[in-house]
């Protein structure tokens with residue numbers, strides 16, 4: 001039976017450590033980290049995510065400021081809000097909840113966020129920092145996956161890691177972090193051939209696809225560590241259910257360690273958002289390498 005990597009428990013530990021560090025920062029510097037969360041429109045899933053983020057901020061002692069804008073908001077209005085948050089010294093982290101309504105240009109908004117406050121780690125400067133192993137802010141989901149992997153492995157060096165998915169928010173940064181940890185990394189995607197056979201070679205298998213229970217027991221090498229990023233809402237036996245990209249019941253007997261859905265990567269993502277907000281606040285209180293780079297850009 002596989003070791004269960006419990007994201008609920010682990011995220012509580014991460015949040016407790018962030019809360020302790022926030023207290024210390026506030027005591028030493030008189031500053032409480034502030035996280036601005038911007039939600040445009042009324043997408044039900046986004047509303048749930050924002051509610052959970054605000055709740056976790058409270059647990060960590062981080063001041064969260066919510067900005068809710070109408071679904072019809074135009075680019076200029078959103079840009080003006082981002083500019084205002086960029087200039088607000090009490091805001092250390094800015095999160096614009098994605099996806100945005102279709103009239104808004106996501107890439108332009110992400111690029112408008114001050115990279116030092118980009119707690120999602122999506123700004124091109126942070127993407128470049130990760131790719132070149134420079135200090136920056138790392139996307140929350142892959143960061144959470146790395147913490148989970150460190151639970152199961154003392155040393156990741158030399159392991160063959162296969163990442164299914166190449167999105168900017170999960171697959172690509174995940175592969176970059178695994179490479180930084182000295183894994184041999186393979187990324188597969190919708191155009192890859194022989195995916196099953198490639199996955200079966202993995203010591204570490206990360207599924208970030210968005211296809212319910214796609215990864216079954218035949219895809220997994222016995223003893224491999226399986227990280228399931230997928231969150232898929234399905235109907236089963238007349239009830240709504242959340243499942244991952246991995247068929248948990250089939251894979252769990254084969255894997256050496258596995259994350260569940262729900263209660264796996266999801267809570268770690270939110271805990272890492274708080275970790276990033278603390279990191280951002282700390283860096284803004286001293287001059288970081290990235291700040292120097294940005295000023296000289």
Ligand code: NDP
Pocket residue numbers: 141164165166167168169170171188189190191195208209210211229230231232265266267269
């Ligand atoms: P995207 O849709 O942006 O990317 C999906 C990736 O999977 C793409 O690279 C795509 O390939 C690849 N893919 C699609 N179909 C196949 C297939 N049949 N075989 C192999 N590869 C395939 O999704 P995200 O990366 O944003 O999210 C992935 C999943 O993770 C979703 O379920 C999402 O809900 C979940 N998620 C969970 C989070 C959490 O906190 N737990 C946070 C973020 C996401 P191609 O590039 O060729 O199209």
